[in-house]
Amino acid sequence: MENTHEARGDRAQLCQRCETRPASVHMTTVVNGEKFDRYLCEECARQEGAYHFMLAPQFTIQHVLGGLIGLNPSGQRAAPIPDKQCPTCGYSYQQFAETGRLGCDRCYQAFGNELEPLVKRLHGSVEHHGKVPRRSGQDILHQRTLEDLRAKMREAIAQEAFEDAARFRDQIRTLEEQHVESQGSQDHGTV
Template sequence: MLCQECKKRTATVHFTKIVNGEKMELKLCEVCAKERGELDFSYGDHFSFHKLLSGLLDFDEFGVLGGKTKEPITCKGCGLTEESFVNNGRMGCSQCYDVFGFKLNPLLKRIHGSTNHVGKVPIRVGGKIRLKKQIQSLRDKLNICIAKEDFEQAALLRDKIKELENGQKGGE
């Protein structure tokens, strides 16, 4: 689709403006959008996923939290600093996941609702994973039964867990 302003270049900016309940749509090329001044393209090519990640991680670029200067955190395995991690969005080694977990875990929990994978498991390769999830679910129910002092149900759950664990060991 061509730009509605210059009618020469391809429209790459789709702009919708609602004023007093009246909707106005414009399809402009980037040049015309900049000329109109309707949109701020000041971030231009400098916008990146890593800057978005930095914002989500609530990185304090001045090193001050609550008025106190914080110690810079560095991974002992690869030497990656917290600032580098936040700026480039990549871990340097496997130890980084433990070192910077305090930044990642709240973000993952906010986005996914959990820090552990609880999604679907492929049927072809998920037998062991499904079995582990089933055992964990039964253990959770067992703990609830014990807390409620429902020892008869707890004994049944314990036996079911042992049966599944023995089947798991036999299949390995």
């Protein structure tokens, strides 16, 4: 028979395994769509092997970043870490690897080559475009794409890369034509 005292004020729930210590671990298991709840003390949870995923030892952002940048969770170097420092604040890349924090806003530039692959692994991309409203989202995305292409075209012209500039110009024209066509079809498609 299981002892399942509710923690309602004066009586704490006891461990359902040993029935002596207070339950501090709540485990939920779903088998064939049926949910089973168990309340165990830390000792019984550890003996059942259910406690290995819990936060003892402390699991922090440093563990995540450390794994991504070549440190194991104990802080030992698994891969060589660049010996770089931010010229503004003096913070080192090693310190970033250990703490998961940068010293100042200039650290992003100082450690840019090292941070870019890390950000890409964490977020899937190094570019942030923000959220776009559904109703006008296509127009906004279209405008952003055109702005990006125009900036690339200006940069290509400044660098005298005229073939690249012509390619960007053609992409801009194509996008503008497609946009005009899609606007016309939307206007005619609605009654």
